[in-house]
Structure formats: structure tokens, C-alpha cells
Amino acid sequence: MSRPSPDFHPALRAIHWLMAAAVLAMLFIGVGMVSTTGSAYVSLLALHRPLGIAILLLVLVRLPLRIMTGAPALPDDLPLLQKRAALASHILLYLAMAGMPLIGWAMLSAGGYPVLLTKGIVLPAILPRDLALYATLRAAHTAAALLFFALILAHLSAALMHGLIRRDGVLRSMTVGHRRAHVAPDQHLADD
């Protein structure tokens, strides 16, 4: 799990920010489209499906990359409870990133809808048509989306606390990175 560098792998940082934008956009598109009978419903829905599958593909690249390249160790002075909360929240974030598109795909399959990505590209059903199952998955999709948004807010707040208040390099490990892997501790702090 642990990584000798104080920073996440550059590819993982790039994919993190790409996915951050995609996931946030997706959550806003999702709650927006279900709220209206206006023409935005159709256009947002047409965006929602391909973007969801794109997120699923990205997490399929990201998870192995994260496992292979590891994460920099959290600061030693961070309380154990916070370290555990960090680990748990990251597991939940990965679960949500992979789970939301899968629930959406399964929900459309159970509802008997074609899973239309773009013109002419239709994904196969991953569940048989079953209205009771559709109803459950439809409710789960909403509930998971709201929890996911709350989780992202917590994740963002924690990241900003590290960056602005603790100034311990944790935020930097996912942004621009530290100047060198082996800088002197004083310089290290000044960089933050």
C-alpha cells in the first residue's frame, strides 16, 4: 500500500482530477435531469449514460493503478482514528465510483430500457427484465448518489483541512506534488 514517494503517481493524480470533474458533473446532471420535464431532461439523460460508462472505464484503469503504485503514507502525527476514517472513506469512494455506473446500467437493464450510449451504440443488458428489481435499483441509484455527494464533500473538506490548516503535504500529494522526493524537512514545510 505505502509508496516511497510523498506524492501519488502522476498518472493517478491526472486520473483523479479528471474523474473529480466527471463525477461532480455526473451528480449535478443526475439530480438536474430527474427534476424536470423540460427539454433539459432529454439532453441531460443523453449525456448521463455515456458519461457514466466513461467513469466506470476510468475507475477500471484507476483501481489497478492505485493498487500497483500505492499511496504515500499519511503524516505520523495524524490520529489513528483519522487515519482509519481516511482509509474507510477512500474505500467507499472507490465503491461509489464503480457502483454508481453499475447500478445505473443494471437498473436500465431490469427496466427493459436499451442502454444507449451514443447513436447506434447500445450496451447489452446485464440483468433480466424485472420491474421489482428495477424499482429497488432505481431507489438505490438515488440514495447512493446522495451519499456519494456527501462523501465527496467530506473528502474535499478533509483535503482542504490538510492543505490549508494542517499544511502537512497530504493535499499536495494529489496536486502538484512535492518538489523532490527527498527534500529537507524545513524546506518541505515552507513549500506547503
Added chain:
Amino acid sequence: MPFRKPGNVGAFALIGAIVVLLVGAFGWAAGWIGPRRISGGDVTRALEYNGGGKKPGYRRAHAKGLCFTGSFTANGAGSALSSASLLQPGRYPVIGRFSMAGGNPLASDGRNVFHSMALVLKSPDGQEWRLAMDHTPFFPVADIASFIALQRASKPDPATGKPDSAVMKPFLAAHPEVKAFQDYMAKAVLPGSFATATYYSINAFRFTDGNDVTRFVRWQFEPEASGSGLDKKHLEQLPRDYLFSEMIARTAKGPSRWHLKLVVAKPADVTDKATIAWAGPHRTIDAGTLAIDAVQSEESGACRDVNFDPTILPPGIALSDDPLLAARSKAYSSSFTRRALEGPHPSAVGQDLAKERAR
């Protein structure tokens, strides 16, 4: 601890502000705050109100239905307008549903309301075309706000069975298009059978051919069978499931057929308002034949668990700018999700069949 530094107050405030801003934007996107928008739930609630209460487990509109199966044989002429593979020569399986307007699944067929046909056409290459059509060439309202207002204004008084004129009169004054539709319905033939009705697309759609030329098209399924209309003076004397029983008996003797006529808009035609019929002669293409050779109750057929969303279209056919299309899609979806949660309930035809079996 760095937490106690005075500079941190500003940092905490900044983090708090970011979170508040994001939550606020999310709430705005979701429609929880900001200007009121019309949701799918507003439509289902208006339909429930009009029907005198919720009928759990059923479609919020066109609740009374009969499933059917058959095929669509395309002759290829439709490819002059659209590259959709379902308009290429071939025979494609069809499932569908006949229905009567209204939210009451056990209502009598003796009502001067929409007779409707919905279809799902599927091609071997995975394309799908869902159609939801009525027997009138135009629609009473052009937008969803008017549709909701119509449901609220036209709620029948339980005592008289008629809408409250104190509500309906001002509504009609404000909506001449609804008045025009009512006048049309009063005069028009009410089909005597599901098999003798013409079914119209209601909205216009964009058809794009193989040369990327796009035209506005409305379509209609014209029946091969003919027959007299229902006697509108004595509708209340019809048996509750007259039209459905007639279709079951008719289909036992042989299939019913319709021709898919694609009607191409002229430059002056209105393509974003379903309230306006296209007058005069139009370029019309007979694209093929729909044959319905079997009918099933909703309990045994495949149509009950289908959302006949008219915005599910194959490549080569796309939505027009008619705002009713998005509204139909969302409202159908809201109705679908609600009845999926509530679980299936018996249909009128299913009740009839069970009674017959018990005899």
C-alpha cells in the same frame, strides 16, 4: 497544534464557504431551491387528481390495456427519409399495447377518449424504436404546463361525471387549443374497434436519410380493416370491456394490419406544437405493414412492464423541438418508476379471462 493559529479562522471559513456553495449549487441543480420547475411527479399527481385518486400499480395514464405481438414488414421505401435499419426491407418483431386514455384501469370502454396503440420495434442489429400513438391527428395541449392545468380543470365531479364548469370554462377561455380539440372530438368518429382506428404519432420527429438530409415527419398507422364508429349517444350502454373483448375475438379469427404512412412536413407546417394538424396534401410514404396476430392480457403478455417512451428512437430518427416529447419521456418514466415500486395489479381483461375460466 496548528489548529489554534488565528489565520486558521479564515481557512475554516473558506472551507465552510466552499462546502456551502457546493451544497447550494447541488440543491439548485436538483430543483430544491430556486425557480419552480415542473417535475414528472407534478404530472403523475395531476393525473391521479383527475382520476379521483391514485391507482397503485397501474400506469398513471392509459391504465387500461391489452398486450399484443406481431411483426412489422418494412418495404424499404421509408429509407428515402431515414437511415433507420427498421425501415430497411425486412420483417421485424413487434410487441405492443392497445389502451384507453385515463388513469382508471377498470373504466368502461364507452367513453369519448383516446384509443391508443403503443409499439416496440426491434431490429437484429439492436436498434429499438418505441412508439406511443393516439387515434387523433393532433393533441389537446402543446406543453406540459397546459397538460397539468387540463387534468386539474377537467376532473369529473363524482355526482355528475362532468367537469366543474366554474373551473373548466375559464380554463377553455385561456386555452382555445383545448376547446378546438374538444370540438373535434365531439364530431369525429370514435373508432368501433382498435383494429379500425388510425393511430398518429402526435408529435413531429426529425428523420435523417443516408445522405444526411433531415426532414420533419409525422407518421400514422392506417388500418386495412374498416368499420363503423361507436354510437356516441349510447356509449354508456356498452359493456365495460367492449373494445378489448372485440379485439380479442377479432384476433382469434385472423391478424389485423396497418400501413405505416410517413408524412413529410411542408415548409409552413408547425413542427413543435402537437396541437396543430398539418392541413392539405403532403408527400406521404407507405413504409411497410404492421400485422398484429396475437393478443394477451397484461398478466400474460409482454407489454405491461414496458415503458413506451416515444423518445427511444433508432439512429436516423430523432426528436423534434416539440417540448411535449421531453415531457412525455419524463412523465412516462415517473409513472413507470411509481408502478414498479407498487407492484403489478390485475387488469380488466385479466379479470374477464379469470371469470370466463371460472365458469
